[in-house]
Amino acid sequence: MTDGLGRTIDYVRISVTDRCNLRCAYCMPEEGVPCIPHSQILRFEEILRICRILARNGIRKVKLTGGEPLVRRGILDLTAALKAVPGIENVTITTNGVLLEELYDGLADAGIDAITVSLDTLDPKLYQAITRRDEADRVRRGLEQAIQKGRVPLKINCVPLMDAERQGLLEVVELARAQKVHVRFIEMMPIGLGAGFPLLREEELRGFLESRLGPLTPCADVPGNGPCRYFAVEGFQGRLGFISAVSHRFCETCNRIRLTSDGYLKTCLQYDCGAALKPVLEAGGTDEELEARIRQALADKPKGHEFGKAAPFAGREEKGMSQIGG
Ligand code: SAM
Ligand code: SF4
Numbered sequence: 488m489t490d491g492l493g494r495t496i497d498y499v500r501i502s503v504t505d506r507c508n509l510r511c512a513y514c515m516p517e518e519g520v521p522c523i524p525h526s527q528i529l530r531f532e533e534i535l536r537i538c539r540i541l542a543r544n545g546i547r548k549v550k551l552t553g554g555e556p557l558v559r560r561g562i563l564d565l566t567a568a569l570k571a572v573p574g575i576e577n578v579t580i581t582t583n584g585v586l587l588e589e590l591y592d593g594l595a596d597a598g599i600d601a602i603t604v605s606l607d608t609l610d611p612k613l614y615q616a617i618t619r620r621d622e623a624d625r626v627r628r629g630l631e632q633a634i635q636k637g638r639v640p641l642k643i644n645c646v647p648l649m650d651a652e653r654q655g656l657l658e659v660v661e662l663a664r665a666q667k668v669h670v671r672f673i674e675m676m677p678i679g680l681g682a683g684f685p686l687l688r689e690e691e692l693r694g695f696l697e698s699r700l701g702p703l704t705p706c707a708d709v710p711g712n713g714p715c716r717y718f719a720v721e722g723f724q725g726r727l728g729f730i731s732a733v734s735h736r737f738c739e740t741c742n743r744i745r746l747t748s749d750g751y752l753k754t755c756l757q758y759d760c761g762a763a764l765k766p767v768l769e770a771g772g773t774d775e776e777l778e779a780r781i782r783q784a785l786a787d788k789p790k791g792h793e794f795g796k797a798a799p800f801a802g803r804e805e806k807g808m809s810q811i812g813g
Contacts, residue, residue, distance in 0.1 A: 488545035490754070490788040497547045498712050498743040501534060502812025503562065504554040505748050508585050510619040511607075513648055513681045515809045517619055529750045531565050533768050535572065537746060540778050542574030546744075548712045549578045552812045554748065557586040566597040577712065581605060581644065581813060585622045587629030595638040603642040603671075604630055609658045617648070634666050640710075642728075643670045647687035651695050660696065663725030671715055671728035678756065679807030689731040693718075696727065703727060714740065738791025744784075745812050752781060754788040756811065 488496045505523050507515060529537075538549065549569055556562055557580075569578045577600045584604040594602065604626070608614050611623035633641050645659050656672075663670045672692060675684050697703055703718035706726060714737035715728040729735075745753040750765030762784035767777055 488541075488782075488785060491786040492788070492790060494739075494741055494788075495545070496742055496744055496785060496788075497545055498550070499538070499541055499546050499548070500550040500552050500743060500745045500812050501538075502553050502746065502748045502810075503534070503551055503556050503565065504528065504559040505810050506558055507553060507555040507583070507809055508558055508620065509555065509583050509622065511583075512617055512619070513646065513675060513684050514679065514807060516680065520807065520810060523749050527749045527765065529746075529748060529765065529768075531561060531568065533750065533765075534565065534746070535568055536768075536774075537750075537752075537764060537777065538569060538572050538575065540774055540781065542572050544778065544781065547574065547576045549575055550712065551578070551580040554809050554812075555583055555585070556580055557582050557590055563590065563593040563597045566594060566599055570598040577601075579603065579712070583618075583622075584626040584629045585620075588625060588632055591629065591632055591636065592638075595636075599639055601640040601642065602633060603644050604633070605644045605646075606630070606659065607645050607648065608655045610655045613653075613655065630662075634668060637666075641668050643668060644673055645670060646673045646675055647692060648675060648684050649687075651687065651692060656692070657696075657699055660700070660727060663720075663727060664723050666724050668725045669709055669717065669728055670725060671730055674729075674731045674733045676732050676756070676808075678811070679809075681808065686733060688734045689729045690734065693729070696720075713743070732792065736791065741788075741791070744788075747810070747812055752784055753811065754784050755792065757792040758789050759805065760784075760787065760789065 490496055510517055569575060579601040580599055581603040607617050614623040615621050643662055660670050662668050675681050675686050693703055700720050703720055706717050706719045709717045709726050715730045717726040717728045719726055751761055751763050753761040762780040
C-alpha cells in the first residue's frame with residue numbers, strides 16, 4: 488500500500504487500550520484522562536477484521552501499544568491471533584514492563600517477535616517521580632527475567648527528560664553492555680504533556696555518551712520497523728539507538744499508520760486526520776467499505792509533522808500519547 492505521496496505503508500501501531508497502570512509525567516496527567524467507555528473500544532474480532540483488511544493491502548508489521556497494552560485482558564490471545572493473520576509477518580509490543588514478569592512466557596508462547604520495554608531511569612526514587620507509581624522493582628524483575636530467559640529479542644526505549652546525568656542515562660545504557668539488549672533514546676516530542684518538557688537533542692546526548700563510553704559507530708545490524716539509527720560501542724553486546732523525530736525528521740520515509748483503541752485509523756501522529764472505522768463496523772459495513780475508507784485516508788496522509796510550530800494550527804492533534812498509542 489502506498490500513500491498519496493508514494494510512501495510505502497507496511498506498518499501499523501495498534502493501541503489496544505487507552506488505560507495505563509503508570510502516569511508518566513510527559514504522557515498522562517496524575518489524575519489520568521477520562522477513559523473511553525468499554526462499548527467504544529474495539530473488540531478483538533474488530534481489530535482482527537481490520538488487520539486482515541490491512542494485511543490484504545500490504546501491512547506486514549504490527550506493533551501492540553496503548554495506554555499499557557499488557558493491562559488489556561486477553562492480550563496474549565490477541566497476539567497469537569494476529570500472528571495467524573495471513574500476510575502479517577511481524578508482531579511486536581511496547582510495554583512499560585510492570586506486568587512483564589507475569590506475562591513474559593505467555594507473550595513468547597503466543598509468538599511475539601520482539602518486546603520493547605519503556606524505561607527512563609533505573610533509579611527507583613526517580614522512577615517513582617517520573618511515573619508517579621512505585622513499580623520500579625516489578626519492572627526490574629520483569630526485565631531480568633526477559634534478559635535471563637532470552638526467548639524474545641528485547642529493546643529498551645528511554646525518553647530523556649532532564650539532564651542526562653541526573654536521569655542516570657549511563658546506567659540505562661549499561662543494560663546493553665553485557666547482553667544483546669538494544670537501548671534506544673527517543674527524543675521528547677511536543678505532543679500532549681510532552682510539549683512542556685525540555686528537549687535533549689540527539690547530538691547533545693550522543694556527545695555526552697561518547698565522552699564517557701568512547702566513539703559511537705553507526706551500524707545497520709539491528710532488525711526493526713522504523714526510523715531508529717543504531718550505533719555500536721566498543722565492548723557492548725547491544726546497540727545504542729536514537730529515534731529523533733525533532734532533530735532528525737523522518738517523515739519523508741514514514742511507513743506507518745496507527746489504529747486507536749476506539750477504532751480511528753490515524754495517518755499522522757501530529758494531525759487529527761485519518762478514518763473513523765468504528766462507526767462503519769457498528770453500522771454493519773462491508774470489508775469493501777472499510778477498505779475504501781482506509782485507502783482514502785492513506786491518499787490524504789499528511790506530508791509530515793510540524794513540531795517546530797509553537798502556535799496551534801488547523802487540524803493539530805490535541806490528544807496525548809497514551810490516547811494516540813505512542
Ligand atoms: N505504555 C507503553 C509504554 O510506555 O511503552 C506503550 C505506550 S507509550 C505511549 C509508548 C512510548 O511512547 C513509550 O516509550 C513512551 O515513553 C513514549 N512517549 C510517550 N510520550 C512521549 C513524548 N511526548 N515524546 C516521545 N515519546 C513519548
Ligand atoms: Fe502509560 Fe506508557 Fe504513557 Fe507511561 S508512557 S503513562 S506507561 S502509556
